[in-house]
Amino acid sequence: MTGDGSVLVMVVDVHPQMAEQPEYIHSYLNSVIAFANYHLAFSRMNKVALIAANHHETRFLYPQPTGEKVDRQKDGRLEYLNHVDESIAEELKDMMCKTQSVKQTESLLSGAICRALLYTKRLEEEETIKKKLNSRILVIKISTDTGSQYLNYINTYLSAQKIGAAIDVCVIGSDCGLLQQGADISGGYYCCLQDVSELLQSLVMMYQPDIATRKKLNAPPPESVDYRAACFCHHTLVDMGNVCSNCLSVYCRTVPLCSTCDVIFQTDRPVMKALKRKK
Numbered sequence: 001m002t003g004d005g006s007v008l009v010m011v012v013d014v015h016p017q018m019a020e021q022p023e024y025i026h027s028y029l030n031s032v033i034a035f036a037n038y039h040l041a042f043s044r045m046n047k048v049a050l051i052a053a054n055h056h057e058t059r060f061l062y063p064q065p066t067g068e069k070v071d072r073q074k075d076g077r078l079e080y081l082n083h084v085d086e087s088i089a090e091e092l093k094d095m096m097c098k099t100q101s102v103k104q105t106e107s108l109l110s111g112a113i114c115r116a117l118l119y120t121k122r123l124e125e126e127e128t129i130k131k132k133l134n135s136r137i138l139v140i141k142i143s144t145d146t147g148s149q150y151l152n153y154i155n156t157y158l159s160a161q162k163i164g165a166a167i168d169v170c171v172i173g174s175d176c177g178l179l180q181q182g183a184d185i186s187g188g189y190y191c192c193l194q195d196v197s198e199l200l201q202s203l204v205m206m207y208q209p210d211i212a213t214r215k216k217l218n219a220p221p222p223e224s225v226d227y228r229a230a231c232f233c234h235h236t237l238v239d240m241g242n243v244c245s246n247c248l249s250v251y252c253r254t255v256p257l258c259s260t261c262d263v264i265f266q267t268d269r270p271v272m273k274a275l276k277r278k279k
């Protein structure tokens with residue numbers, strides 16, 4: 001670990017579909033908060049931020065915009081850690097109480113990752129001696145995914161790559177191709193867990209070391225990355241599709257007009273070329 005400590009920005013998926021399994025949500029949120037505490041307790045120079053995303057909003061659980069207000073010690077716990085836990089619990093309760101009917105199965109994770117990038121950038125600007133912070137983003141996801149935020153994800157990943165911010169991803173349940181691409185593009189870890197009971201152990205073992213320390217560890221080699229793109233018509237990942245030559249929009253089938261840039265496709269072009277060659 002470097003002496004300057006590291007900044008960990010956690011992006012946590014809190015889609016209301018978790019509420020269908022009460023034991024699951026308990027274990028999930030406990031693991032997330034325990035890992036945030038673990039990171040802070042590891043070094044007094046370490047900083048943590050938590051951003052939650054559900055189907056209709058993203059929100060900073062910690063730190064809060066109103067500023068720090070550390071209470072007196074309770075139950076023998078460290079005041080600072082107690083303050084972090086209470087802040088997270090309060091904001092989460094408020095966020096979950098406002099949840100109404102849910103039609104969208106996917107959380108707004110791409111927006112939350114964007115906010116995480118902006119947060120680390122702002123911390124760098126606020127440093128008295130301008131320098132690159134030892135920071136990383138950790139995305140923890142459970143809900144099922146579609147390709148509806150495909151462009152937002154890709155734009156976020158390219159921005160992260162440009163500013164040198166690694167995005168780690170820990171997915172519970174089935175693999176998530178889009179987040180796997182993000183970890184690969186930005187130089188972070190990707191891991192898919194079968195069960196939520198493995199979450200805390202995996203976070204501590206795999207995601208605690210910072211980027212500089214990881215180079216010295218003998219981590220398992222990355223798996224092959226699913227680099228499929230999502231089509232712009234149905235927002236599903238496609239193996240093979242048509243690409244607009246003007247704006248690079250992807251379509252899963254032949255369309256007469258590009259819905260992004262309004263270019264009309266000349267479907268008779270291959271025939272014209274064939275005729276020219278014969279002359």
Ligand SMILES: [Zn+2]
Nearest residue numbers: 231233234252
């Ligand atoms: Zn389509």
Ligand SMILES: [Zn+2]
Nearest residue numbers: 244247258261
């Ligand atoms: Zn186009």
